[in-house]
Amino acid sequence: MPKKSLQNEVVTRFPPSPTGNLHIGAARTALFNWLFAKHHDGRVVLRFEDTDVARSDKKYAENIKEGLEWLGIDYDGPYWQSERTDIYKGYIEKLLESGAVYVSDESKSEGDRDEVIRFKNPNKIITFEDMIRGEISVDTTDLGDFVIAKSVDEPLYHLAVVVDDHEMGITNVIRGDEHIANTPRQLLLLEAMEVTPPTYAHIPLILGDDGKKLSKRHGATGLDVYRDMGVLPEGMINYLSLLGWHPSDDQEIFTPKELIAAFTIDRVQKSPATFSKEKLRWVNRQHILEMTEEEFYDEVKGQIPADITKLPQYHLDRVRASLPIFRERIELLSDIVEMAEAGEMEFLFEAPDYGAGDIAWKDDTPEETASYLQKVADLLDAVPADDFATELVKDAVWDYASEIGRGNVLWPTRFALSGQKQSPGPFMIATAIGKEETVSRLQTAISKLKDES
């Protein structure tokens, strides 16, 4: 049974129908309900609207729960409408008694059953105050005597929603814009039940890049797709919160806690927003930057592909030492995989193979270059192996490089370490691979240069 509400406690709800995986739009709706509830020290109820047995499936319910848990959205429940038919039945019978609804003979129409239960529409103007849009007024006459149940044991959406919201003590209904047209019907039912309606807030839709309501055909709309892509839950929450909501200042990067503190419904947008993967990536990067070394390390090591872990110098210590290199170049955790696929990672775990011709900077001769590298190797000898920090490595070489010409010295140094024309800087690589390997790679380059001349 639903938890009894405390006096004045804010209770919101997230009521998906388990007919598909949790998608971005629904996740954002859940998020707003959660932020609003938490901001007011309240809670959110998860309720599966599975009255349509044919279309509902447990596996979707699982996916939805997993998605919420991944995001860190905690909830009461879940409740299943399919397990609450007795409750609905009680209400339907009462409504039948009062004459607010009636059994309608459908035998002459094309429906799939001869009798359904219809609401006796009083045909009036319904006006309600939406927390986001203000006053909305609709003439319910065009709604007709809508169907509220197939039978006393088979309630339909509007009846079930209204009963549940009341039974569960929902104080605020925060849902997508597409439900704005449903509100008058539900208000009519509430009135017939002599129940005080909750407060409504209709949030704008999320659009695909074609300006249409986000749906399957827009490609990656499943929340799990983004999780698998290596978006952090904090990044996802942060980005989603900015779609249709804006704080009172220009802060853009928020922890979940900060969002709860800052979130107010009056700063929710009226107009729909378009989902931008680009900005999601940027927001996510900001959160990657905020991770502790330990957190980042745990995520990174899980991303490294098998063919990298097979490399001769692959070792977790080496991974840990390479963290700054990864941190600087990724927006999504899965960018680690892309780095590997692009061949931007092997040199961290094996000595590079390359031709001597590319080592020297511009027109420098092999002899000159070899002497520069020898000097660098000598200078690095003074740096302790157990404290081969990037800054120390740099300090050891910097004055010499500046004196000779930074490009002349640093290009071949970096190339000797990475074997690539484009790569992270030499000092970072040196720290990642350690003193011994650094010097060894410099010596290899020197030999190659000598063979050349």
Next chain:
RNA sequence: GGCCCCGUCGUCUAGCCCGGUCCAGGACGCUAGGUUUUCAUCCUAGUAACACGAGUUCAAAUCUCGUCGGGGUCACCA
């Protein structure tokens, strides 16, 4: 089509309620320059919008009306 909702840079948006401080601010993206050689990062600068028309007013992104545009919804689905 009926009903409902919405309309500021390419995108997310601030400002709109309480008209002047907005020849419109921030961020993403993009472009250019810079920082410790390359790539990346970072920094700086630039780019670009009040849908249109009328009205009210000394003054309108902000108020009013209209037009146009976009979206949602019209099930014995949710």
